[in-house]
Amino acid sequence: MTVDQLDPRPLWEQLAAIIRDQIKAGVFEPRQVLPSEAHLQQEHGVARGTVRRAMAALAEQGWAVTIQGRGSFVAPRESWPEA
DSSP states (O other): OOOOOOOOOOHHHHHHHHHHHHHHTTOTTOOBBOOOHHHHHHHOOOHHHHHHHHHHHHHHHHSSSTTTTTTEOOOGGGGGGGO
């Protein structure tokens, strides 16, 4: 699954939803490192800013934790939002 350039939703929002769904599905486990910005850029054909905005949104929502110099990780399950 990747972003849809014809979808009216912003690309960062689509990318955040894809990663969130992968976390929920168990593709990424709590405390596991998420793919790098470069990898996500290449895989989804989006700009670096799009990836950064998506990761920031995931962090704001409680799905991910970003540590400067180390990367982004799946947040512990207790940090995940309800539903």
